[in-house]
Amino acid sequence: MKQPWIFISVVASLVLITLSCNRDKAIRDDAANSLKKPDTASDMLAPSTSPFPSANQNATATAGAVPHYICPNNCAGSGGAEQANCSVCGTAYVHNQAFHDQQASDQAAAMPVTPTTTTTTTPAPDPAQNAAGVWHYTCAKGCAGGSGTPGNCGSCGQALAHNAAYHN
Numbered sequence: 001m002k003q004p005w006i007f008i009s010v011v012a013s014l015v016l017i018t019l020s021c022n023r024d025k026a027i028r029d030d031a032a033n034s035l036k037k038p039d040t041a042s043d044m045l046a047p048s049t050s051p052f053p054s055a056n057q058n059a060t061a062t063a064g065a066v067p068h069y070i071c072p073n074n075c076a077g078s079g080g081a082e083q084a085n086c087s088v089c090g091t092a093y094v095h096n097q098a099f100h101d102q103q104a105s106d107q108a109a110a111m112p113v114t115p116t117t118t119t120t121t122t123p124a125p126d127p128a129q130n131a132a133g134v135w136h137y138t139c140a141k142g143c144a145g146g147s148g149t150p151g152n153c154g155s156c157g158q159a160l161a162h163n164a165a166y167h168n
Contacts, residue, residue: 028091067096067099069082069095069096070096073086075091137160139155
């Protein structure tokens with residue numbers, strides 16, 4: 001081989017990765033061993049004196065709710081309201097964003113519904129001229145043209161008058 005340092009660095013990297021993975025397993029095992037295990041079946045049903053709720057306590061306290069902290073391994077029956085270790089595999093719980101999303105949706109559902117502003121549709125204005133070409137509003141002075149709505153004459157500025165012939 002021309003460059004032995006490449007081979008050595010690859011081997012060294014593989015060794016470091018292997019050692020770090022083994023260290024992670026050791027940390028998980030230590031965390032699992034640090035949890036108090038029940039001695040008897042009655043201990044399983046007795047309330048815990050631990051500051052962290054067990055998965056069963058949390059399931060009772062928040063029945064039907066998404067737990068705030070969950071096991072990253074998705075162990076059945078794990079999760080809780082506080083940061084702790086999984087009672088099944090011993091892995092430290094991770095934060096569950098779905099808990100906050102659920103709270104936001106629950107709060108939105110609990111908020112009173114406020115009516116939205118309704119827009120009233122006004123009927124479409126009559127066309128400026130009928131089929132015979134007669135204006136709806138015309139100038140009282142007889143200026144040419146007219147309008148479909150009341151207003152002022154575009155030529156002389158006088159107020160337009162309603163033309164009854166428009167409706168005939």
